[in-house]
Amino acid sequence: MASSTPPYSINTSKPHQSPHPNPKSHLHKQQKRPHRLQSSPSMLSSSSYNSASSAHGKFLTPSSSTSLQSHHLSLPLLGPEFRRSRTTKVISKRNLSSPRTYFSQTRSASAAAVDITARLLCSSLDDIQGLKGILGSFQHKLKIPEDYCFVLHELGNRDKCPPKALAFFHASIPLMRNSTEKGKLLTAVIGILGKLGRHDLARQVFDFGLSQGFGNTVYAYSALISAYARNGLSSEAMSVFSLMKASGVRPNNISYNAVIDACGKGGVDLEITVGFFREMLQNGICPDRKTFNSLLAGCSHAGRLEDARILFDEMIDLGIGRDIYTYNTFIDVLCKGGNMKFAVEVIPDMLSSYIQPNVVTYSTLMDGYAKLERHDEALNLYMEMKSMGIQLDRVCYNTLLSIYVKSGRYEDITRVCEEMEVIGIDKDIITYNSLITGYGKQGRFDIVSYLIRDMREKGVASNVLTYSTLMDIYSKAGMYEDAANVFFDFKESGLKADVVLYSSFIDVLAKNGLVKCAVWLLDEMQQIGIEPNVVTYNTIIDGFGKSRFFVEGGIGNGMAGGKANCNQIVRIFGNLTKDIIQPMVDVATKKSEDLFCILGLFQRMIQQRVKPNVVTFSAILNACSRCDSFEDASLLLEQLRLFDSFVYGVAFGLLMGCRDAWLRAQSLFDEVRCMDNSTSSAFYNALTDMLWHYGQRRGAQQVVLEGVQRQVWENTWNEFTLDLHLMSSGAAQAMVHSWLLSMSAIISKGQKLPQVVSILTGWGKHSKVTGASPLRRVIQTLLNSIGAPFHLERFNIGRFVSPGAIASAWLRESGTITLLLLHDERSQPSSPLTLLPSLQALQL
DNA sequence: CTAGGGTTAG
Missing domain, CATH: 3.30.1370.110 (Ribosomal Protein S8; Chain: A, domain 1)
Known part of the structure; x- marks a missing residue:
């Protein structure tokens, strides 16, 4: 065709995905056409993933860099020393040995430990003296330190109240007889706080342990790394890992597994993650099945199907073996790439290894179908799971709810909520956010308000997604003032903003034609280190010319050159909802200022290497329609050329009435x-x-x-x-x-x-x-x-x-x-x- | 120390 390869690909892939655009296509939609298979079509051609034809030993030698493989890990992941230094059996056995569980701890706990736990569970938080009293009366019966660790775990698992666990820890520390015992308690409390999402408190208590001289252990460091890992804070995890080494504490396999896990979850570049893995090998520490499972999860996060498959195969070759985590993670990789056909074909593989699919397997697959909008197939799996007698857990219920929300099966939402109630599964923040989306879409703002109150009563904390969701539903309903108030509430919440939150609010502003305000917010987000993505930009571009209300003194003039100011925005929205219609000082001036803003945005997009997609083009075309003159529109359209000369050629050609443009238009339309x-x-x-x-x-x-x-x-x-x-x-x-x-x-x-x-x-x-x-x-x-x-x-x-x-x-x-x-x-x-x-x- | 769930533009 008449096109040269555009400098940017047109696609609507989510920014966090790593797209592999089809080079032949200008327009590419990730959600519908998963790219993973396109980049290497033969990858899973065999139904058996560990077939002889697969990539045996690819991890052992640098792969020959063919064009198809060049983006895969070409790494000598496992050096020859790894092969020699271990027998596969040892590793397999180690993995098969029963893990230390909560159950074994329960058995080691004394009756007194169970009693004091019960007492503490019903005691109130603010009563520190009471806590000390209870501890005093049980003290002589409690085994040090096992019972204390047991109580901590119980408080973490059942009470889910971080301050109480922390208070118990501090009250118990003086009772420990030496650093080792104190260290055990410290490790336990760090782990619990991490589990409860309070990595901040975990860090505090870790620092306390260090300062008191019992925190400089491999256990405490590993626990803290894991606490960060759980909460997706990979850079913190990595810096603790460095700190550990700098403090002369040698990481063991648990430390390495934890940091690798953190990297995988936190979206760290896979090469860096693998770097830890290599370091582990160099230091003579044997990776085990969990290491591999975490690496696999890293591949999943990075969307690197081919690497995942290589790892998946290598686990057998290296005698590591696969477990339910391995299979479920691998299925997840396939689902994330939208390759449902292959994902379901893993099941027979599992069965032949005597591993039964569990609730995680099913919810992964259900979600995979749901992401492709294949809701019926997702629900079929749900039925199948039920018929297998597999009990749904909270995650699975949430998956199911999101399917009902997406497919608009609102009556089923109520049913599922009742079912959860009956079974005794508490709603968590994800449940609430889904429900808010669902009822918001139906315009049931009464229920939305109820849900927010209910959350507060039940002690479920809102997160940044709650706020973005609320802004979205209010905005979609035209309740812009409510949407704006959500943003201001957020600022007082102390939560950390993200790109979606800002984009949502920017959308609210843009929908009201407040292009300048939107750009201030863009500045603000960048100042606090949040990078805008293509959605952010598309939103603002789309706001051009949408002004449908007038503000005293003009929106631009009163705040020209200033920063985004909450009060001013509040005032604007106040006027909006009060339907105050005052003559703008100069509508034309505002429009040309806005046009100038938009032109500036294109430059920023290019500077920041944000790739436009087809939505950007639609937004530009819509902005053209709202220009006051053909000249302005041409100027705007001209910017399209920066992004894609082909699409520009078609749009401009049609605008100018060139009959020849129709041939190219045809191929654009097909794309x-x-x-x-x-x-x-x-x-x-x-x-x-x-x-x-x-x-x-x-x-x-x-x-x-x-x-x-x-x-x-x-x-x-x-x-x-x-x-x-x-x-x-x-x-x-x-x-x-x-x-x-x-x-x-x-x-x-x-x-x-x-x-x-x-x-x-x-x-x-x-x-x-x-x-x-x-x-x-x-x-x-x-x-x-x-x-x-x-x-x-x-x-x-x-x-x-x-x-x-x-x-x-x-x-x-x-x-x-x-x-x-x-x-x-x-x-x-x-x-x-x-x-x-x-x-x-x-x-x- | 390992697996699955919720949000934004058109």
Whole structure:
């Protein structure tokens, strides 16, 4: 095609994924077309993953760097010394030995330990004296240190109250007889605090141990590394690991496993993670199955399917063996890549190794299907799991809930909640966030408020996702002031913001045309070290020209050059919701300032190497439609060239009425069609709107027909019914023309129209007021202007109807066809003029 | 010391 490879790929992959764009494609949608298999199609061609044809020994020698493999780990992961230094049996056996469990600790605990635990569980927190009293009365019966560790574990597992565990620790330390015993208690409390998500307290108590001279042990360091690992704080874990070595404490295999685990979870570059692994080998410490499982999880996180498969195979070759964790992690890698076919094929493999799939296996697979929107298959697995007698746990319930939320099966949400209640599974923050999303989507803000109160009562702490979710649901409902208040509440929460939180609030601002405010927020987030991603930018670009309210003194002027200021934003939103409509000082000035802002954004995107995707293009096209002049729009469109000359060529060509652009447009349309419906229809809507807006009405019509041919808008076009509810106003208007023309063609062939022909506009997707659909008004105006004999149905204001006979008579009138035919304001001569097939079919 | 779940643009 006429394109050179664009400097950026067009895709809508999530920023944290590592895309491997199909080099042939301009447009690429990750969610629907997982890329992992594309990069190496033969990778899993055998149903047996450890077949002889697989990559034996790849970890032992640097892999030959073929183009397909160059992005895989080409590493001598295991040097020859590893092979010699161990027999596979020793490692296998070590892994098979029963792990030290909570159960074994329970057995070692004395009756007194069980008693004091019960007492402490019902004692109140603020009563430190009481705690000391209880401890004093049991002291002589408690075994040191085992019983104390047992109590700590119990408090952690059952009470889930970090301060109480901490208080018990501090009260118990003086009772320990030496550093070793103190160290054991310290390790226990660090582990518990880490488990409870309080890595901050874990660090404090660790530092306390160090200062008191009993913390400088391999156990304490490992526990702290693991505490950070659990909470996804990989850099902290790595720095503790360094500190450990600097303090002269030699890491053991648990320390290495913990740091490798932290890296895998925390999204550390896989090469760095593997670096720890190599170091481990160099220091003569044997990796075990957990090491490999953690490495595998690292591959999963990084989306490196091929590396995961190599590891998965190597585990057998090296005699490490696989366990349920190995299989589940590997299945997860496949699910993350969307390769469900292969993911389910792992099950027979597991069974032949006498490992039964468990609730984790099922929830992984269910979620894999759900991510591909294959909800039915996900629910089938749920049924299968139930029939196998596998009890759902909290994670699995949450997975199920998210499937119901995504698929809009709201009545099932209630059922699942009741079921959880009956079984005695408490909702956690993920459950609450899902429920908030679900009920928010239904507009049940009463239930949302109840959920927030309920969380507070049950002591479940909100997290940053709760706030982003709330902002999103309020924003989608047009409750912008509520959305803004969520952001200000967040600032007082003391939680750490992330890119999604900022993007959500920026979206709220952008939806109200507050482009400048949005850019201030962009600055603010960068100042506190949060990098914007393509979503952040797309959101702002899309906000251009959306201003639908006026503010005293103008939004720009009052705060020009200043920083984002909460009070000012509050004031703006206050005015917004009070419907204060005051004349803007100069609307045109604001718009040109905003345009300037947007142009600056493109530069920032390029500087920060944020890759635009098809949504960026849609946003730019929409922004063009909102420009005050053709010149401004051209200026904006020109920026598209920086990103992708091919897409630019098509858009600009169509805008200028170049017939030649249609050939390239065809291939662009085909690429867009490979993406999911909402993504592609948004692009068609944006492109059509721009063409329509700038007078290229025949061009707009052609784009719409291309879309119809490719079924971009589901079931939009029937012979006698037109459903416009998924279309933008330009697209809808172009569509009405085409549809009426096609009916006219039908009539001219001698066919009769049915009793009633109708046009559906829906009620408007994001309209604040029911029935106040802008689309409906646009269509009404259009129908009036051409004198089409349609009227709104009495009890369905989203539907225009006309008796077939009347429509037919109107279409037969002499001037009607002329009215319906669309023309371009600009056209440029083309080399052999060809009518598009879609237009020929309509005999236009 | 190892596995699975929740959020953003169109």
